[in-house]
Amino acid sequence: MPDLADFGLIGLAVMGENLALNVESRGFRVAVFNRTTEKVDALLVGRAAGKKFIGCHSLPELVGSLSSPRKIMLMVKAGPAVDELIEQLLPLLAPGDILIDGGNTHFADTERRTKYVESKGLLYIGTGVSGGEEGALKGPSLMPGGSPAAWPHVEKIFKAIAAKVGPKGDIPCCEWVGPRGAGHYVKMIHNGIEYGDMQLICEAYFLLHRCLGLTSDALYEVFDNWNQGELDSYLIEITRDIFSVKDDQSGDFLVDRILDRAGAKGTGKWMSQLALDLGVPSTLVTEAVYARSMSAMKDERVKASKLLAGPRGALDKGDRHKFIEQVRQALYASKICSYAQGFVQMRHAAEEMQWPLDYGRIALLWRGGCIIRARFLERIKEAFDANPKLENLLFAPYFKDAVERAQPAWRRVVLAAVDLGRPVPAFTTALTYYDSLREARLPHNLLQAQRDYFGAHEYERTDKPGRFHTDWLRKRRGPG
Ligand code: NBP
Secondary structure, three states: OOOOEOEEEEOOOHHHHHHHHHHHHOOOOEEEEOOOOHHHHHHHHOOOOOOOEEEOOOHHHHHHOEOOOOEEEEOOOOOHHHHHHHHHHHHHOOOOOEEEEOOOOOHHHHHHHHHHHHHOOOEEEEEEEEOHHHHHHHOOEEEEEEOHHHHHHHHHHHHHHOOEEOOOOOEEOEOOOEEOOHHHHHHHHHHHHHHHHHHHHHHHHHHHHHHOOOOHHHHHHHHHHHOOOOOOEHHHHHHHHHOOOEOOOOOOEHHHHOOOOOOOOOHHHHHHHHHHHHOOOOHHHHHHHHHHHHHHOHHHHHHHHHHOOOOOOOOOHHHHHHHHHHHHHHHHHHHHHHHHHHHHHHHHHHHHHOOOOOHHHHHHHOOOOOOOOEOOHHHHHHHHHHOOOOOOHHHOHHHHHHHHHHHHHHHHHHHHHHHHOOOOHHHHHHHHHHHHHHOOOOOHHHHHHHHHHHHOOOEOOOOOOOOEOOOHHHHOOOOO
């Protein structure tokens, strides 16, 4: 009988297998199980050969091979599979044992499961895991939430496997986020921000490629240059790299051969749906989701491109350097609005769900090991350190000044796109968000009047408290 394992992992697809190898590489013994048990055997004779692994062919065997309190992480397809596994595991476990869901789970499921598992005397964690397969193996960003009593038991392992950042490379991108579904909510916001960032980068590419005629060689240089400054981030870096890759068959740049029809797994949609439920304007992620939907309507677009009239201009090449810089500034200002919206949504959700979130620490969780890792996350941490109750990132001096500086260029880029008939929904909605926020009086006095006119929905007044109704039909100017 080998020594008991420190950590159990169920689900040996790409993420689970890599996470198990990561945990083992930090000095822990790992017990693994997969529904299709051939995968357990393949791992044990393959990548895990000679390592501190215990391969299990049943859940009782897995539970029996773990030291107490048992820590079992599920890395299976999000949804019913997690509920099924919880039901199968509960009778086998003892009070104080810990179940961990590392999948891309909807936060409401984690809220429900935490309460359910706690009611059975056990502890539960729902953790965001970001960084894809490579992150899982080498160091993901981890966003755990759930039963607070579980955290001291897993903290050492989680921090050991997480990505590390900081001048000495020793600060883990992993901190306890909050109770119940808080970790999965924060992961969903991360993914929504990722949607926004990707859409903004695509719009910058679209303008530079289609309006200015930049080829992949030139775009490589532009993105390489952008990555040296305030836009420095993983997504800008991989975009640069993409512009260097050629197609083996044709010898053309591969990106030019890829069909413009985007896929989505749904976390952006969740963020957008939950923003609507909360009544907060997370417009960037929503436009990014719709932009993917529009991209998927390829046949309709091809038909419309021949049918519907409108400008299809190009820019004067003489202004090339100026326009590239304007697009960079538009991208940066829009990105700030996107993060501002993400943090506003988190704050409203935290108030509703009663999660005590630390927004500065959340920004730091995303500095490494995840798709939105970027230099400017440090600035977000500083902004929340200076004012933990910050209502909107745009109110923090650093971001306020940055957007103010970028604003003239940002407006010119949106104007140019509208003029040339090129869609830039994320740039545009970011600017609309900024301008709406700056407007102390929006036209919704009129909207309230309309609602009261046709539906007696009442309105509030600017000069006295209370709710009022007017008989608009009686008071209106008569015809003629
Ligand atoms: P998948 O999401 O493709 O899930 C495959 C795993 O789930 C296999 O181990 C499969 O077992 C197991 N499974 C299924 Br399907 N139904 C099951 C059931 N009823 N009972 C037990 N096991 C079941 O794997 P993945 O891509 O590695 O992702 C794992 C989780 O991590 C997902 O929630 C995913 O959303 C999340 N995630 C993925 C990424 C990524 O980049 N892929 C990044 C971050 C988070 P089998 O072998 O017997 O079919």
